[in-house]
Amino acid sequence: DVKVTQSSRYLVKRTGEKVFLECVQDMDHENMFWYRQDPGLGLRLIYFSYDVKMKEKGDIPEGYSVSREKKERFSLILESASTNQTSMYLCASTPPDRAYEQYFGPGTRLTVT
Amino acid sequence: AQKVTQAQTEISVVEKEDVTLDCVYETRDTTYYLFWYKQPPSGELVFLIRRNSFDEQNEISGRYSWNFQKSTSSFNFTITASQVVDSAVYFCALSEAEAAGNKLTFGGGTRVLVKP
Numbered sequence: 180d181v182k183v184t185q186s187s188r189y190l191v192k193r194t195g196e197k198v199f200l201e202c203v204q205d206m207d208h209e210n211m212f213w214y215r216q217d218p219g220l221g222l223r224l225i226y227f228s229y230d231v232k233m234k235e236k237g238d239i240p241e242g243y244s245v246s247r248e249k250k251e252r253f254s255l256i257l258e259s260a261s262t263n264q265t266s267m268y269l270c271a272s273t274p275p276d277r278a279y280e281q282y283f284g285p286g287t288r289l290t291v292t
Numbered sequence: 293a294q295k296v297t298q299a300q301t302e303i304s305v306v307e308k309e310d311v312t313l314d315c316v317y318e319t320r321d322t323t324y325y326l327f328w329y330k331q332p333p334s335g336e337l338v339f340l341i342r343r344n345s346f347d348e349q350n351e352i353s354g355r356y357s358w359n360f361q362k363s364t365s366s367f368n369f370t371i372t373a374s375q376v377v378d379s380a381v382y383f384c385a386l387s388e389a390e391a392a393g394n395k396l397t398f399g400g401g402t403r404v405l406v407k408p
Binding site for chain 1: 296325327334335336337338385395396
């Protein structure tokens with residue numbers, strides 16, 4: 180079974196803190212994605228990566244950065260967390276032979292106070 | 293730009309009733325893919341189905357069925373004889389063939405509550 184794991188299910192941080200959200204997949208997937216999920220807005224793409232050290236902005240990259248130093252790991256970084264970044268963050272990856280099929284991690288619910 | 297609209301934010305039904313979730317999409321591409329995902333209370337999105345724009349055949353999988361109508365840009369999802377375990381948020385999504393990295397655009401989601 181494909182496994183996409185995220186470092187934390189719940190996280191509480193203070194405004195201005197630097198926050199790292201980690202995502203790891205165990206199936207040698209090429210593409211990896213970070214989304215945020217907010218009620219009524221569905222999932223919105225923050226960043227994605229199609230290879231090690233490669234990244235592309237999604238629809239809402241402002242206030243975020245990413246890092247992909249190894250193929251299996253894709254990190255989302257909030258340089259200076261703000262309250263409007265309180266949200267559910269979901270990581271996904273796609274296998275090379277079925278790039279249309281995204282496998283999602285369990286999500287990290289981040290609260291910024 | 294591509295867009296997916298799920299007009300129903302929440303649907304409540306009693307067990308064994310049928311429930312239909314609406315999805316309307318916008319795209320300028322002629323080749324695209326449509327998806328449905330289920331998000332149970334545990335939070336992890338589960339892939340349900342993918343259709344490409346050239347295949348308008350309806351599909352049935354157990355109690356689930358999907359109706360793709362290109363003429364109305366709709367890809368509706370029906371759960372027949374609903375069960376409590378169907379309670380979840382359901383997302384419709386679109387991917388354009390030319391989109392880098394197979395990016396998905398999601399609708400806002402429809403929460404389905406099935407009462408016993």
